[in-house]
Amino acid sequence: MKFIQTILRGIGQVMFQNNIYSGLLFLAGIFYNSWLLGLAALLGTIISTSVAQILRYSKDDIQNGLYGFNGALTGIAVFCFFEVNIITVLALLSGAVLSTFVMHFLKKLIPAFTAPFVLVTWFVIYSLLFVFKFSLLSSSETTRNGLQLFTASSNSFGQVMFQENVITGIFFLLAIFINNKLMAAYAVYAAILGSLTGWFFEPISSINAGLMGYNAILCAIALTGKRRSDFLWITGAIILSTFLNITLAKTGMITLTAPFVVTTWIILKLKNKNLG
Template sequence: MRFLLIILRGIGQVMFQNNIYSGVLFLVGIFFNSWLLGLAALSGTLISTCSALILRYPKEDVKNGLYGFNGALTGIAIFCFFEVSLTTILALIIGAVLSSIIMYYLKKITLPFTAPFVIATWILAYLLLFVFKVPLLSTSVSTSNTLDILASFSNSFGQVMFQENMITGLFFLLAILVNNRLMAIYAVYAAILGSLTGWLFLESVSEVNAGLMGYNAILCAIALTGKSWKDFLWISIAIILSTLLNIGMGLTGLITLTAPFVLAAWGILMLKKVKNSL
């Protein structure tokens, strides 16, 4: 039972919610959209958590799910981009283990956020593509020319875990709300501002509606949540910065994942530290 609670916390920590009920709601949302990606999330969390236990990483961190969420994201990403096969299953296992190892060492230097997931997934995805010649899954692209605020808002929440589904997005928002109302309010603000920023910078409406301009913004808002007006200003800057980074990195052809969030959050924390030292 205790191990199950650790797994649920690990899934909840994808959006920095150390709450088993958040973890349950995230899981329900993923399974609502895709049973395969739901299994991938569970598998990634289990493997990365067990890896941390075997490697004897700090028990309190493991207990709080800090060695589960990057594995969950890595697991989802592998089966989101590639078909299920023996090769991709092995990639999921290796990626989840690697995410825990990167988490442990990166944590000694800075706040890792989802950087372990990004690094592990980049390594495995590009190995699968260019070394093992595993093709990417084909995806259908919407050709909508009309901005749909509701769709972009809800899908932004879903896209944090690669789910383009409005109902799933609402489950994710509820998962944040049950743990922290202020974070939920900031997440709503981020989803809207991030989507509008992408639209104003002439990103395709289909990408905005799919939530691809809002999910990094949501993570920035949650990670930097605070109660002062200064926090509001920093969060607003981070939201816009992460969206612009998302657009810029996308132009290079790179699989952006949550790298724009990580870079924006690190940048804002560094600026805050410099400002406070003056």
Template structure:
């Protein structure tokens, strides 16, 4: 039973929710959109968690899911970008293991957030692309050229875990609300601000409606959420910075994943330390 709770906490920690019910709702939301991606998230979390146990990493960190969430995201990414075959399943396993090891070493120097997922996924994805010549799955084009703000807002939640589905997005929002109402409010604000910022910078309507301008903002807001007035200012600044980074990285052709969130949050945390 404890192991199941650890796995659910690991999935919940993707959005910094140390709550088994939040983790269960996240898993349900993924599976609703794609059962294969739901299994990928589950297997990625299990592999990364077991790796941490075998390497005897801190027990409390493991039980709190801190060695599970990067594996969950890595697992999803492998089956989101490539069709299922022996190479991608092996890549899922290797990626989940590497995410745990990377997490362990990064957390000695700075808050790792989802950096292990980003670093490992970039390495594995581009290895599959350029070394093994595996093609990326074609992206599903979002229909219509009309900006749908509410659709973009809700899809932003799903895109944190690479899901484009309104019902999934609503389930993810509920998962945050179950654990922390303040974080839920801040995440809604972040999704709205990130999406509107993308619109002001004339980002493609299809990308806005898919939630691609809001998901990094959501992670920024949750990571920095607090009850002080200054927290609102720092969160707003981080959201804008992450949006600019999202646009800039996308222009290079790189798969952005959650890199804008990580880089923006690291930068603002460093600035806060200087200002303190």
């Protein structure tokens, strides 16, 4: 039972929710959209958490899910971008293991956030593309006549874990809300502002798919605070992460959550300098 709770916390920690019920709702949302990606999330979390236990990393960190969420994201990403076969299954397993090592190293130096997932998944993706000559799965582009703000915002929540599904996004928002209402409020604000910011520069299909809001949501949750100044820092982070997402994407890079990680590092550095 304790291991199951650790796994659910690991999934919850993708959006900074150290709560087994939040993790359960996240998992339910993924399975609602794709049973395959749900299994990938579970497998990635179990592998990365088990490796941390075998290596006897901090027991508290493991139980709080800190060694699970990067593995969860890596697992989902592999099956999101590539067909399932023996090589991609091995890539998922290897990526989940590697994410634990990278997390253990980075967390001693900086707030790691999802940086281990980003670094490991870039390595896995580009290895499969250029070494094994695999092709990326084609994505079906939704076509709508104009901005659908509710759809864009809900999909933004889903896209944190590669899910383009409005119902899944609602599951994710509810998962945050039951654990921290302030984080949920800021996350909704981020989804809307991120989508509106991207609207000036990106195709409507990308906005409605939630691709301009998910990094903004993570920034808002990571920086949530009760001070008035926190609202300004979060607003700046939302806009900066959206522009960074657009800029990196134009280079052909698969951005993942890199815009969130870099933006949050910058904002935290500025906040600390301002307070000092």
